[in-house]
Amino acid sequence: MPGMNPTDPPRSTAPTDDAHAPSLGMLLTMVRSEIVRAIEAELAGQGLDLSFTQFLILKKTHLLGPASATELARAVELDGGAMTRQLDQLERKGYLRRTPDTQDRRALRIALTDAGNKVWQDTASVCSQRVMSAAQRSLDKTEQSQLHNYLQRVLRALRDKP
């Protein structure tokens, strides 16, 4: 076993027991779901009724500036149909607006409203920064960028198939 951590506690000696070292896949799942939970909790704590997905959409809309629904969907890795429904909700909450695109009459331009901008800048972005820096607080700068780098390389390896 390549990464046998000496500080691991002894364990029941059942079948091939190394059940305590989570696999890479499991770690990714757990880390991600903790981040999601934490950000949703922060948002709720600030009185904001936003799901993690909605938070992401606000983030990307702010980041990209007015964008089409499809661009946004790709940016947050969400299905187009699901995007439509999330946009419905965010529009109902008053955080963004759909405007017909004058260039392409099939498309929309999704833009933050003033309220949406305010919520993003004053609250939501702060929540996520708080969570993300808490998450990485035990890594120094070098380690943080290594982590980032490793994950990018893993991603590329997975996408450049063979």
Next chain:
Amino acid sequence: MPGMNPTDPPRSTAPTDDAHAPSLGMLLTMVRSEIVRAIEAELAGQGLDLSFTQFLILKKTHLLGPASATELARAVELDGGAMTRQLDQLERKGYLRRTPDTQDRRALRIALTDAGNKVWQDTASVCSQRVMSAAQRSLDKTEQSQLHNYLQRVLRALRDKP
């Protein structure tokens, strides 16, 4: 950007158009979903009709030996209700069996059938090994264990709240 209209609002210049460097959160999402996709594709390619969740349940059942539904649910980070339904399916497919626990009459013992064991050992575990080693092929041993280590530290930081 095809068609930049003069009446279009200014492209947000502020947040440094570094929109191309995915955040840590986004990386985690993307890496994980690539892994899931890849493993499901491998399984399907081997003629196995197994969702990623079902794959995980087989894996953990193999790893833990006969376990209760609750133990399994915790091991794969799945809700108890969802577990019941996945067990229904896996039992229908003939890969595992529910036996009443003789010690605790509320509980079950979930065990792989012979078919389940065979599928795991001959096919499913191989698929996942193939995907996971492809994923990490551009990291050397040291980097792999650093990645693992960093993720564990991030996870701990998130769980040992502030």
Next chain:
DNA sequence: AAGATATAGTTGCCTTGACAAATATAGTTT
């Protein structure tokens, strides 16, 4: 320019998973 093909957004359908309620059984306290 007509036809073929591709893309944007919406909607319907289906599956999954979270959450809560219900039931059965253990374990603890009085």
Next chain:
DNA sequence: AAACTATATTTGTCAAGGCAACTATATCTT
């Protein structure tokens, strides 16, 4: 041992997201 309390599993309900079908428009081909 009766009353509480905690745990294991199941079921109902709901929201979310994937996929396919549909409409409208754009783009490419002939």
